[in-house]
Amino acid sequence: MKIAYADPPYFGYGHLYNDTDIASAREYDDIEAWKRLIFDLSMNYDGWAVSMTSGNLHDLLPLFPKEARIASWVKPFAAFKRNVRIAYTWEPVVFWPARDSSKLGAQVGRDHLAEPITMRRGLTGAKPEAFCSWVLDLMGWVPGDRFTDLFPGTGVMDRVVAARRGVPADDQLTLFDAGVPVGQA
Numbered sequence: 001m002k003i004a005y006a007d008p009p010y011f012g013y014g015h016l017y018n019d020t021d022i023a024s025a026r027e028y029d030d031i032e033a034w035k036r037l038i039f040d041l042s043m044n045y046d047g048w049a050v051s052m053t054s055g056n057l058h059d060l061l062p063l064f065p066k067e068a069r070i071a072s073w074v075k076p077f078a079a080f081k082r083n084v085r086i087a088y089t090w091e092p093v094v095f096w097p098a099r100d101s102s103k104l105g106a107q108v109g110r111d112h113l114a115e116p117i118t119m120r121r122g123l124t125g126a127k128p129e130a131f132c133s134w135v136l137d138l139m140g141w142v143p144g145d146r147f148t149d150l151f152p153g154t155g156v157m158d159r160v161v162a163a164r165r166g167v168p169a170d171d172q173l174t175l176f177d178a179g180v181p182v183g184q185a
């Protein structure tokens with residue numbers, strides 16, 4: 001199965017990214033870029049998940065297939081911003097599982113996660129390891145799947161995939177470059 005996770009700059013928040021050139025980060029301030037992304041995921045992957053901020057639901061949810069599911073990452077420890085009375089302490093993850101039945105080998109789990117934000121990674125929106133592992137389970141990932149992180153940032157998702165496959169990150173790239181799913185090499 002082909003599985004992808006998409007964690008682009010959130011809609012309207014491209015200005016927060018300086019690890020790439022700002023024109024490129026602002027690409028996702030345009031709804032047309034999100035339409036292209038969701039089309040790509042729907043056409044080219046068996047399972048996928050997309051992160052966004054809760055306010056993005058107004059604009060982005062209508063772009064997804066109605067059968068897509070919505071999960072919630074709740075942050076028991078999150079940043080309280082000056083003059084924001086009710087803090088933003090959760091994020092939606094819209095997902096399409098590659099495997100839906102619990103009989104098909106993927107982890108059984110929940111559509112919510114309570115996990116604090118990660119600190120000091122130097123990148124806005126960097127995700128904690130437990131979040132990455134939970135998203136893999138939402139997508140119905142199993143270790144033999146071909147996995148793509150479309151917006152790797154710190155690379156934490158690939159590291160979690162490597163850890164769950166039980167191979168060093170570099171080795172798994174070599175194996176997949178050769179077109180050989182890990183576990184069948």
Ligand SMILES: C[S@@+](CC[C@H](N)C(=O)[O-])C[C@H]1O[C@@H](n2cnc3c(N)ncnc32)[C@H](O)[C@@H]1O
Pocket residue numbers: 007008009010017018019020024025026027028123124125126127128150151152153154155156157
């Ligand atoms: C929300 S962050 C990803 C964080 C990542 N999931 C992590 O946990 O480290 C979004 C990433 O997409 C990158 N990015 C911005 N604009 C992009 C574009 N047009 N195409 C591809 N990547 C882009 C940003 O520089 C940033 O590294």
